[in-house]
Amino acid sequence: MLKLPIYMDNHATTPVDPRVLEAMLPYFTERFGNAASRNHSFGWQAEEAVEVARKQVAGLIGATAKEIVFTSGATESDNLAIKGAARMYREKGNHLITAVTEHKAVIDTCKHLEKEGFDVTYLPVGRDGLVDLDHLRAAITDRTILVSIMAANNEVGVLQPIAGIGRITRERGVLFHTDAVQAAGKVPFDVNASSVDMASLSAHKMYGPKGVGALYVRRRNPRVLLTPIIDGGGHERGMRSGTLNVPGIVGFGKAAAICQEELATESVRLAALRDRLNDGLRRTLGDVYVNGSMEHRLPGNLNVSFAYVEGESLLMGISDIAVSSGSACTSATLEPSYVLKALGTGDELAHSSIRFGLGRFNTEEEVDFVVEKLSAVVRRLREMSPLYELARENEVIKLKR
Amino acid sequence: MSYSEKVIDHYNNPRNVGALPKDDTTVGTGLVGAPECGDVMKLQVKVNPATGVIDDAKFKTFGCGSAIASSSLATEWLKGKTLDQALEIKNVDIVHELSLPPVKIHCSVLAEDAIKAAIADYKRKQGQG
Numbered sequence: 048m049l050k051l052p053i054y055m056d057n058h059a060t061t062p063v064d065p066r067v068l069e070a071m072l073p074y075f076t077e078r079f080g081n082a083a084s085r086n087h088s089f090g091w092q093a094e095e096a097v098e099v100a101r102k103q104v105a106g107l108i109g110a111t112a113k114e115i116v117f118t119s120g121a122t123e124s125d126n127l128a129i130k131g132a133a134r135m136y137r138e139k140g141n142h143l144i145t146a147v148t149e150h151k152a153v154i155d156t157c158k159h160l161e162k163e164g165f166d167v168t169y170l171p172v173g174r175d176g177l178v179d180l181d182h183l184r185a186a187i188t189d190r191t192i193l194v195s196i197m198a199a200n201n202e203v204g205v206l207q208p209i210a211g212i213g214r215i216t217r218e219r220g221v222l223f224h225t226d227a228v229q230a231a232g233k234v235p236f237d238v239n240a241s242s243v244d245m246a247s248l249s250a251h252k253m254y255g256p257k258g259v260g261a262l263y264v265r266r267r268n269p270r271v272l273l274t275p276i277i278d279g280g281g282h283e284r285g286m287r288s289g290t291l292n293v294p295g296i297v298g299f300g301k302a303a304a305i306c307q308e309e310l311a312t313e314s315v316r317l318a319a320l321r322d323r324l325n326d327g328l329r330r331t332l333g334d335v336y337v338n339g340s341m342e343h344r345l346p347g348n349l350n351v352s353f354a355y356v357e358g359e360s361l362l363m364g365i366s367d368i369a370v371s372s373g374s375a376c377t378s379a380t381l382e383p384s385y386v387l388k389a390l391g392t393g394d395e396l397a398h399s400s401i402r403f404g405l406g407r408f409n410t411e412e413e414v415d416f417v418v419e420k421l422s423a424v425v426r427r428l429r430e431m432s433p434l435y436e437l438a439r440e441n442e443v444i445k446l447k448r
Numbered sequence: 449m450s451y452s453e454k455v456i457d458h459y460n461n462p463r464n465v466g467a468l469p470k471d472d473t474t475v476g477t478g479l480v481g482a483p484e485c486g487d488v489m490k491l492q493v494k495v496n497p498a499t500g501v502i503d504d505a506k507f508k509t510f511g512c513g514s515a516i517a518s519s520s521l522a523t524e525w526l527k528g529k530t531l532d533q534a535l536e537i538k539n540v541d542i543v544h545e546l547s548l549p550p551v552k553i554h555c556s557v558l559a560e561d562a563i564k565a566a567i568a569d570y571k572r573k574q575g576q577g
Contacts, residue, residue, distance in 0.1 A: 357486055359512040363451070363459055374486060374512070383486065394484035431465050431516065433490035433508040434483055 051367040053413045057252075057347060057406030058201050058229060059371065063298065064254040064407070070301040071256065074294035082291045083282060093293045100300025104261055107303040108227070108246060109237035116262045116283045117296050121228045124247035124262040125152040125195075127287065128224040131273030132193050132245070133160050136222070140190035146170045146178050146197070146207075147389040152247075153195055153226055166190070174391050175340035176205035184215055193222045198230035198246075202373065202386040202402055203339030204348025206234065213242030222271060228252050228260075232306030233345055234314060238263055244271050250295065254407060255302030259295035262286075313407065318346035320405050320414050325349055327418030332425055338373075338392055338400060347405040350387075352396040355435035356428045361401060364424035368417055373400035395434075451513055452547035458517035463524045466506040468492040476570025478562040487511035487555065489519050491562035493526055493534070495570050502526050502534060507562075514552040518542050518559035531567055 054062070063071075074096060082097045084090025101112040118124045133143060145157050147169045157167045168186045170178050178196055187194075194216050199206050209225055216223040224245040230236050231246070232253040238246055246263040250256055264286065265271045279288025306313075328335050334354035350373075353361065358374030373384030374397070383397035392400070403417075429435040451459070467490075468475045475494050481487040488511065494504040505523035509516045521542055526534050542548070542556035 355510065357511050357515075360459070360516060363456075363513040394486075398483070398486040431462060431508055432510045433479065433488050434510045436467065436490075436508055 049412055049416055052369055053367065053409075053417060054369045055403045055405060055409060055413075055417065056369045056371055057404035057409075058204070058402065059404065060251050060257065061254045061406055062408065063251075063256055064302060064305060066305060067255055067298045067301045071294045071298040074297050078293075080293070082293055083280065093291075096297050097291055097293060100296045100303075103300035103304040103307075104248065105263075107236075107307045108231060108248070108263060109239050110263050111266070113284075114238075114263050114266050116264055116286045117291060117299075118260045118262055118287055119258055119292070120251075120260040121150075121226065121247045121249035122152040122260075123287075124249075124260050125150070125224075125226055126156050127262050127273060127276055128245040128247060128264075129153065129156045129193065129195055130160065130276055131286070132222055132224065132271065133163075133165055134274040135272050136192040140188075140192045142166045142168070142188055142190040142192065144168045144170060144183065144186050144191060144194045144196075146172060148172050148176060148200055148203075148205075148386045149195065149197055150201055150226055150228070153197070157195070170196075172205075172389055175343065176200060176203050176338075176386075176390050177340060177343060178207055178212070180208060180211045180215060183212060187215070187219050187221060191219070191221050193224060195224040195226070197226040197228075198236060199227070199234065199345050199348075200339070200386065201229050202384060203350045203390065204229070204345035205339040206230065206343040206345065208343075209241045209243065216244075217242045222269075229345060232303065232310065233317075233347065235310070238265070244269065250299035250302055253302045253306050256295050256298045259292050259299045261299070314346045317405050317409075320409060320411065321347060321349050321403075323411065324403060324405070324414045324418060325351070327415065328421065331418065331422040336396060338387055338396075339390060349403040349405070351401060351403075352392065352399040353401065353425045354396060354399055355432045355438065356425055357398050358400055360428055361399075361421075361424060364428065365417075365420055368420060370404075371402040373402065374398045454521075454546050455513055455517040455548070458520040458546070459513045462507075462516060462520040464504075464506050464520065464527075465508065467508065468494050468504065468506050473573045474570070476566040476568070476573065478565025478567075478569060480561045480565055481511070481558050483510065487515050487558055489515065489558050489562045491519060491522060491559070491566045493563075493566045493570060495531065497574065500530050500532075502529050502531070511555065511558075512552070514546065514548055515555040515558065517546050518548070518555045519562065521545060522559045522563055526563065531570070534563060534567060537563055 080089030080093035358372030387397040505526040539556035
């Protein structure tokens with residue numbers, strides 16, 4: 048039986064997998080110790096659990112356990128990576144490179160550093176959403192200390208060529224940070240294969256709990272040093288002070304282990320569901336446009352614009368389906384999505400965009416329901432749309448000619 | 449964003465969706481807004497030239513639920529009004545009736561603009577504008 052509402056917004060967050068919750072629960076009650084308590088079994092037990100989780104998280108991305116720094120989430124990880132490296136290597140140079148489609152946690156961190164006197168280059172992306180490696184090569188100067196480019200985009204799901212970026216940064220002796228929040232656990236991601244020096248991760252995007260994330264910090268070839276942004280008891284090798292969120296970290300570890308184990312089969316299943324959704328929408332509706340590369344894309348992502356229909360009104364009509372829109376009306380700023388803008392999507396189509404994020408608990412039956420429901424609402428709104436009417440009139444005029 | 453019951457009602461059961469023949473001299477058409485801004489409203493009035501009363505009103509809107517509701521409500525209010533009475537409809541009346549939040553006030557402004565544009569178009573056609 049189909050259960051409503053249907054959740055298809057897995058880029059925003061994911062539910063905690065019941066297996067993850069089960070692993071976490073004892074660490075709230077009987078195993079509540081502080082991982083930094085060195086003198087009794089409560090502390091040892093907590094520390095041991097954290098170290099198991101550290102291995103599990105490291106294992107997912109091909110790192111070693113010591114290279115994982117636990118944080119409160121990916122926003123903190125991005126801040127620590129970028130501010131931490133910029134301030135540590137300031138004497139080497141003051142130039143950073145990122146891309147216009149990065150998450151605000153990266154963009155706003157770079158903007159903050161500009162106020163501290165750093166220069167930042169924001170690379171453009173093509174219509175497919177990808178950064179051009181030649182642009183990157185040309186942007187690197189002898190003052191460049193860090194490149195931060197995400198592995199997968201949170202709106203359009205586009206996968207950046209991180210292995211190619213890593214080759215360039217390694218060759219030029221520049222550090223490479225990647226926000227891997229959307230990619231890790233969803234597509235193969237290996238810090239050594241891609242020559243990544245720092246990577247931001249988040250538990251709640253991979254069926255773990257909210258409020259816990261990690262920063263991978265390379266220890267060898269090269270050894271990356273960071274100036275901490277939070278001072279205190281010197282936890283996490285001095286890079287991130289603060290009592291560890293033991294239950295959260297345990298859940299993060301379990302979530303990472305499950306993702307690693309199931310990645311090969313789950314990514315195929317999700318890609319098939321996504322294609323079923325895309326094909327279904329195109330079969331029943333005209334004027335449906337995919338935003339960003341279909342080839343270089345997360346298996347669970349579909350970002351499409353339904354021409355002539357405004358996104359927020361569309362969401363209102365499908366209130367039992369949870370998805371997101373790039374429409375201005377759904378944002379606090381009344382500006383349409385800056386990511387779609389960067390891809391060259393016109394404002395009109397940006398206002399008409401819907402992001403589907405398929406996840407572990409979505410089914411074929413749900414996809415079919417969404418296709419049917421969405422098509423009906425789009426048709427109804429198009430009948431109400433003056434833009435649709437104008438487009439039809441123009442077609443008739445063209446035909447008459 | 450949560451919507452008022454009235455906005456939801458107009459969204460689910462929009463009044464007077466459709467089009468009137470725009471070349472008819474008794475029909476005035478107002479097309480306001482811009483697709484880039486996410487709102488376009490087309491509002492039409494059919495006026496009885498003898499009495500100056502609006503006999504019919506239709507709309508089509510590209511925009512959020514509040515924009516759809518604002519234009520739907522406007523057509524409801526226009527019917528049976530004289531042109532002078534119609535011009536007295538103000539955006540604040542729409543805001544009040546639909547309980548629009550501050551971020552949606554521009555939707556009501558657009559509806560008022562659409563009414564004015566439709567009436568101006570009618571008057572132009574009648575040689576009064």
